[in-house]
Amino acid sequence: xxxxxxxxxxxxxxxxxxxxxxxxxxxxxxxxxxxxxxxxxxxxxxxxxxxxxxxxxxxxxxxxxxxxxxxxxxxxxxxxxxxxxxxxxxxxxxxxxxxxxxxxxxxxxxxxxxxxxxxxxxxxxxxxxxxxxxxxxxxxxxxxxxxxxxxx
Amino acid sequence: xxxxxxxxxxxxxxxxxxxxxxxxxxxxxxxxxxxxxxxxxxxxxxxxxxxxxxxxxxxxxxxxxxxxxxxxxxxxxxxxxxxxxxxxxxxxxxxxxxxxxxxxxxxxxxxxxxxxxxxxxxxxxxxxxxxxxxxxxxxxxxxxxxxxxxxx
Amino acid sequence: xxxxxxxxxxxxxxxxxxxxxxxxxxxxxxxxxxxxxxxxxxxxxxxxxxxxxxxxxxxxxxxxxxxxxxxxxxxxxxxxxxxxxxxxxxxxxxxx
Amino acid sequence: xxxxxxxxxxxxxxxxxxxxxxxxxxxxxxxxxxxxxxxxxxxxxxxxxxxxxxxxxxxxxxxxxxxxxxxxxxxxxxxxxxxxxxxxxxxxxxxx
Numbered sequence: 001x002x003x004x005x006x007x008x009x010x011x012x013x014x015x016x017x018x019x020x021x022x023x024x025x026x027x028x029x030x031x032x033x034x035x036x037x038x039x040x041x042x043x044x045x046x047x048x049x050x051x052x053x054x055x056x057x058x059x060x061x062x063x064x065x066x067x068x069x070x071x072x073x074x075x076x077x078x079x080x081x082x083x084x085x086x087x088x089x090x091x092x093x094x095x096x097x098x099x100x101x102x103x104x105x106x107x108x109x110x111x112x113x114x115x116x117x118x119x120x121x122x123x124x125x126x127x128x129x130x131x132x133x134x135x136x137x138x139x140x141x142x143x144x145x146x147x148x149x150x151x152x
Numbered sequence: 153x154x155x156x157x158x159x160x161x162x163x164x165x166x167x168x169x170x171x172x173x174x175x176x177x178x179x180x181x182x183x184x185x186x187x188x189x190x191x192x193x194x195x196x197x198x199x200x201x202x203x204x205x206x207x208x209x210x211x212x213x214x215x216x217x218x219x220x221x222x223x224x225x226x227x228x229x230x231x232x233x234x235x236x237x238x239x240x241x242x243x244x245x246x247x248x249x250x251x252x253x254x255x256x257x258x259x260x261x262x263x264x265x266x267x268x269x270x271x272x273x274x275x276x277x278x279x280x281x282x283x284x285x286x287x288x289x290x291x292x293x294x295x296x297x298x299x300x301x302x303x304x
Numbered sequence: 305x306x307x308x309x310x311x312x313x314x315x316x317x318x319x320x321x322x323x324x325x326x327x328x329x330x331x332x333x334x335x336x337x338x339x340x341x342x343x344x345x346x347x348x349x350x351x352x353x354x355x356x357x358x359x360x361x362x363x364x365x366x367x368x369x370x371x372x373x374x375x376x377x378x379x380x381x382x383x384x385x386x387x388x389x390x391x392x393x394x395x396x397x398x399x400x
Numbered sequence: 401x402x403x404x405x406x407x408x409x410x411x412x413x414x415x416x417x418x419x420x421x422x423x424x425x426x427x428x429x430x431x432x433x434x435x436x437x438x439x440x441x442x443x444x445x446x447x448x449x450x451x452x453x454x455x456x457x458x459x460x461x462x463x464x465x466x467x468x469x470x471x472x473x474x475x476x477x478x479x480x481x482x483x484x485x486x487x488x489x490x491x492x493x494x495x496x
Contacts, residue, residue, distance in 0.1 A: 013165020016185070024190035024240040030261075031183050033168070034400050037252065038176035050399065053323050053392060056376035081399060088176040093400050102184065102496075103296065106262050109182075113254060113400060121373070122399020123324035134325040137369070137396035144255065186496050202495065205419050205488060208472035233495060245496050254400075265496060273469070274495020275420035286421040289465070289492030 002077050003061040005052060007084040010094055019078045019096050026075050030105035031096035032113050038088035040135065045126045048135075050083045050092065053121035057081070060120045064112055072108040074099045079112060081122060111148060118145040154229050155213040157204060159236040162246055171230045171248050178227050182257035183248035184265050190240035192287065197278045200287075202235045202244065205273035209233070212272045216264055224260040226251045231264060233274060263300055270297040313340040318349055318385055321392035326370070329359050339385070346372050347381035349391055369396050409436040414445055414481055417488035422466070425455050435481070442468050443477035445487055465492050 012033060020026055038045055065077050075098040082092055095112045099105040117138075124135040164185060172178055190197055217229050227250040234244055247264045251257035269290075276287040316339045322330050341348050350372070354361045364370060373392040374383050385391070412435045418426050437444050446468070450457045460466060469488040470479050481487070 011165060012168055013163060016164055020187065020241070022241055024188075026187055026241070027189040029185040029187065031185075032254065032258070033181040033183075034254070035172065035178055035181065036176075037179040051324055052399070053321070053373070053376075053394065056373055056392065059376050089172070089174055089178070100189065101292075102186070102262075102265060103292070106184070106258070106265075110254075110258050113258075117397075117400040119378075119397065120399050121323065121394055121397055123395065124398045125324070134395070135398040137398055140253075140255070141400075203420055204495070205417070205469070205472075205490065208469055208488065211472050269493075269496040271474075271493065272495050273419065273490055273493055275491065276494045277420070286491070287494040289494055293496075 002065055002079065003058055004080045005054075005057050005061075005083060006080065007082060009082070009091055010080045012091075012094060015078060015080065015094060016096055019076055020098055023075060023098070025100055026098040028099045028102040028105035029096065030099075030102070030109040031094065032109055033091055034093040034113075036086050036088045036090045036092060040126060043126075043128045043130070045088060045128055047085060047087050048124050048126045049085050050081075051123050051125070052081075052083050056121050061116065064115045064119065067115070068097070068108040068112050071111065072097075072099070072104040073101075074104055074108045077108065077112065079116070081116075081120070083122070114141070114144040114148060117141040154217055154231065155210055156232045157206075157209050157213075157235060158232065159234060161234070161243055162232050164243075164246060167230060167232065167246060168248055171228055172250055175227060175250070177252055178250040180251045180254040180257035181248065182251075182254070182261040183246065184261055185243055186245040186265075188238050188240045188242045188244060192278060195278075195280045195282070197240060197280055199279045200238050201277045201279075202233075202238060203275050203277070204233075204235050208273050213268065216267045216271065219267065220249070220260040220264050223263065224249075224251070224256040225253075226256055226260045229260065229264065231268070233268075233272070235274070266293075266296040266300060269293040314342060315340055316344050316385055316387050316389075318344075319388070319390045320349070320353075321390060323392060323394050325395045326363060326393050329363050344385045345381060346374060346379055346383045346385065346391060349385065350381065364393075370394065371396075410438055411436055412440050412481055412483050412485075414440075415484070415486045416445070416449075417486060419488060419490050421491045422459060422489050425459050440481045441477060442470060442475055442479045442481065442487060445481065446477065460489075466490065467492075 061079050078096045080094040097105045097108040118141050213231050230248045232246040249257045249260040270293050321334045327333050354364050371394040372379050375390050417430045423429050450460050467490040468475050
């Protein structure tokens with residue numbers, strides 16, 4: 001199962017080893033971990049809560065992985081996204097892609113992250129000294145998604 | 153020490169955890185693992201030997217990391233490259249970059265890999281059914297390096 | 305007899321789901337609504353919600369960045385609804 | 401006396417290092433050579449090696465993809481050499 005939504009933390013080393021398995025076609029493993037920062041838009045963040053839309057989330061992530069498979073030559077891919085209460089330095093998301101060559105691995109990993117950011121139904125609510133606030137969508141994320149639609 | 157050349161394997165999970173440390177400025181960790189494939193240019197590969205130029209290698213890798221720091225906004229970076237005898241599925245190289253945001257982490261990680269491929273003094277010799285052969289430099293790698301020189 | 309059957313209103317029951325900031329704004333996570341319009345669409349439901357006025361009209365005003373998911377897939381306003389469909393209102397997503 | 405001192409050749413000893421395929425082609429990993437040319441450069445050393453003929457002339461022919469590192473840094477042909485410098489000949493790299 002290449003897509004998981006969970007409250008528990010994940011072990012990156014173990015996940016990457018499982019994704020690679022013993023597949024000797026793999027020459028490249030690109031991965032990305034998103035982590036909680038202690039500041040966002042210049043405001044200190046003490047804790048955050050991640051919520052999602054169960055049912056749609058898994059479907060959405062699986063569709064994004066499928067699109068990546070269609071665009072790039074990859075062997076396998078994995079997406080793990082956490083939900084629930086998180087604190088600074090906690091891991092939020094892991095995207096990992098295996099491929100024969102690094103170009104496809106890097107491209108597919110970045111593609112999945114960029115599209116996940118703008119399409120997968122997750123929402124962050126941060127606790128700050130001024131109270132709780134829902135995180136605003138970033139213009140930079142929309143721009144990052146847009147970048148892929150100008151490709152051939 | 154952000155650059156290591158070693159015969160021993162490395163534990164990706166442990167290395168990424170050490171690189172991140174407890175730095176809550178980090179929101180993004182991009183990493184790349186290069187692994188040995190069992191086929192190269194359509195020829196089966198049973199084992200390979202990686203040699204390097206001690207002294208120059210570390211200097212070259214450190215210079216590449218410094219260039220990445222100059223080009224991108226990153227918190228920290230790590231390069232581990234193995235030498236000696238390797239077999240298919242073995243890990244060859246790890247490049248990992250931490251940053252506040254994913255764009256810089258992805259860019260810097262890919263930059264370091266692309267430049268490492270064309271500049272760091274490593275050479276692969278493959279054992280194939282037809283005998284041992286030194287791996288030829290790939291045109292695609294030169295093109296990947298060139299891509300960065302057209303940037304602003 | 306056949307005439308009176310034709311005038312019995314067709315009821316389409318839709319499950320509405322409100323996510324994140326919208327759940328808090330509307331004070332509820334979900335609800336079922338009965339739509340009596342023939343051939344109802346996503347736009348029909350949005351219009352019914354806007355007609356509640358107040359925060360509903362405000363949050364769902366045209367031009368607001370609210371996405372609609374029909375049965376877990378992002379959908380446009382002209383998608384036809386069937387009995388038992390789930391329509392979710394999603395603020396801009398901020399995962400990853 | 402001062403004239404005879406001027407004609408004593410200056411000897412610059414250079415450590416040569418051959419990597420990977422070139423080490424195998426030349427049958428050695430390294431050697432020291434004494435250069436008696438005044439103000440020797442990387443190009444001077446390459447010319448001396450080519451003058452050995454055979455595999456040396458072949459592998460180091462102009463246009464061949466051989467990089468030179470002077471004291472562990474990639475260098476051009478006009479870099480001046482000093483006594484004790486290390487000059488390495490590198491085939492195209494294939495790490496990563």
